[in-house]
Amino acid sequence: MKILLIAPCTASEQRPNAMGIPQLTLSLIAGMTPPEHEVEICEEVYGDTINFNGGYDVVGITIMTQTCMRGYAIANEFRKRNITVVFGGIHATCLPQEAIKFGNAVVIGEAEGGLWAKVLNDIKKNKLQQFYKLDVLPDLQNESFQRRDLIKCKSGLFSVAPIETTRGCPYNCDFCTVSRFFGTKQRHKSMKNIIAEAESCSQKYLFFLDDNIAFDKKFAKELFLNLAPLNKTWVGQASINIVKDEELMKLAHKSGCAALLVGFESMTKSGMNHYHKSLKTIDENVSAVKRLRHNGILTMASLVFGLDNDTEDVFDTAYEFLHRSKAAFFQSCIATPYPGTPIFEQMRNENRILTDDWRKFDATKVVITPKNYSSEKLLTCSNDMQKQVYSNASIFSRAIPNMRLGLIPLLFYMSLNKGYQSRFREKKLLGVQHNKANMPVDFNVTKYVKPYRKNEAYSQIRQEELAEMP
Numbered sequence: 107m108k109i110l111l112i113a114p115c116t117a118s119e120q121r122p123n124a125m126g127i128p129q130l131t132l133s134l135i136a137g138m139t140p141p142e143h144e145v146e147i148c149e150e151v152y153g154d155t156i157n158f159n160g161g162y163d164v165v166g167i168t169i170m171t172q173t174c175m176r177g178y179a180i181a182n183e184f185r186k187r188n189i190t191v192v193f194g195g196i197h198a199t200c201l202p203q204e205a206i207k208f209g210n211a212v213v214i215g216e217a218e219g220g221l222w223a224k225v226l227n228d229i230k231k232n233k234l235q236q237f238y239k240l241d242v243l244p245d246l247q248n249e250s251f252q253r254r255d256l257i258k259c260k261s262g263l264f265s266v267a268p269i270e271t272t273r274g275c276p277y278n279c280d281f282c283t284v285s286r287f288f289g290t291k292q293r294h295k296s297m298k299n300i301i302a303e304a305e306s307c308s309q310k311y312l313f314f315l316d317d318n319i320a321f322d323k324k325f326a327k328e329l330f331l332n333l334a335p336l337n338k339t340w341v342g343q344a345s346i347n348i349v350k351d352e353e354l355m356k357l358a359h360k361s362g363c364a365a366l367l368v369g370f371e372s373m374t375k376s377g378m379n380h381y382h383k384s385l386k387t388i389d390e391n392v393s394a395v396k397r398l399r400h401n402g403i404l405t406m407a408s409l410v411f412g413l414d415n416d417t418e419d420v421f422d423t424a425y426e427f428l429h430r431s432k433a434a435f436f437q438s439c440i441a442t443p444y445p446g447t448p449i450f451e452q453m454r455n456e457n458r459i460l461t462d463d464w465r466k467f468d469a470t471k472v473v474i475t476p477k478n479y480s481s482e483k484l485l486t487c488s489n490d491m492q493k494q495v496y497s498n499a500s501i502f503s504r505a506i507p508n509m510r511l512g513l514i515p516l517l518f519y520m521s522l523n524k525g526y527q528s529r530f531r532e533k534k535l536l537g538v539q540h541n542k543a544n545m546p547v548d549f550n551v552t553k554y555v556k557p558y559r560k561n562e563a564y565s566q567i568r569q570e571e572l573a574e575m576p
Contacts, residue, residue: 107163114176115150133252168195172468178208182558200446218244267307314342330361365404373423395431404434412441414477
């Protein structure tokens with residue numbers, strides 16, 4: 107069979123030349139595909155064009171919440187051509203009954219363990235089921251490699267190869283979908299396979315997609331020791347607790363770690379106590395960022411605004427932390443009630459979700475009423491803080507303590523900060539997101555995209571969806 111795998115993206119979000127994180131999802135699915143099938147990949151974020159008349163037998167579409175409606179519109183076009191469409195990804199896993207309205211089948215959760223091969227086999231036998239799900243999370247020890255020849259590794263000025271060593275996150279934050287998709291117990295790939303994969307990458311720069319690469323200290327230390335001889339430079343994600351283990355931190359740097367994305371989430375006392383993602387005080391967290399920098403590691407600080415545990419002082423404490431620590435990067439996230447998470451259920455029951463247009467659910471737009479202040483306050487204060495942190499003065503001020511780490515880290519620093527600045531300028535004028543007048547927030551996606559039905563007149567409700575179709 108001829109198979110097309112698609113990662114959809116609305117036209118406004120396509121960034122073929124921007125610095126971003128290359129993804130593994132489609133190449134992993136391609137790697138699980140039996141060799142008798144022909145596989146193509148289309149990632150719209152890079153500006154790839156979908157060939158709707160490419161003679162495909164099967165189209166697989168992986169969807170996140172903010173990309174699902176684009177994915178549904180694409181599926182409609184293929185189903186009009188009588189082509190089998192299979193959905194997967196986090197959004198399809200959380201809302202399979204929604205996704206099935208637009209496709210022939212939905213893969214719920216991870217596709218390893220022979221699940222994807224079963225889907226294809228059922229298609230060949232004309233016995234396709236609507237839903238596919240493993241009974242247990244797959245063992246990653248002996249899973250096959252992804253198709254690295256299909257991965258787009260360009261990321262701004264750099265060529266970056268994505269790689270994965272673990273899945274699962276034990277923190278189980280109420281706003282995060284990761285633990286709902288991958289579980290709360292960290293599962294490891296085999297060390298032999300990880301190192302062989304890293305060696306196979308022609309790129310010097312790696313991005314580890316693990317949600318917390320240093321959570322299992324014994325595993326992490328073994329990984330870092332084995333990575334060191336490869337002479338790679340890498341970026342990953344970790345808890346700030348890495349600074350509590352001096353040996354671990356030093357091994358990370360010696361193995362090539364240039365920067366870590368750290369989810370601090372909140373700098374208020376209530377936020378720190380609730381999520382347990384940071385150290386106990388602002389002083390301790392400032393010191394931790396400086397310790398990472400002293401050991402040659404840049405900090406990418408991620409903070410979430412609009413959480414129920416926080417009051418308006420969250421913005422002042424966050425800015426104090428960023429200003430004092432001189433964190434190299436700042437990822438500003440707006441609390442977003444993704445389906446499948448506890449805060450989605452809570453906020454829906456409390457009527458605090460302002461729109462059900464999934465395209466707005468990207469953690470940069472205000473789609474909620476916070477518990478302790480207004481939506482407008484959330485928008486204004488988060489914009490004001492980003493304007494300060496992403497200003498040229500702030501970028502150059504924070505560069506001073508970070509620039510001693512060398513030319514490549516400095517280029518990385520400037521490239522990512524200017525990228526954040528550019529994206530902020532594009533979105534800073536966006537207001538609080540509401541449904542249109544007389545349009546209920548009922549999470550019925552068919553009012554935005556009408557599912558294709560054979561022998562029915564087909565039309566898109568929203569003209570911009572039609573305009574995006576090639």
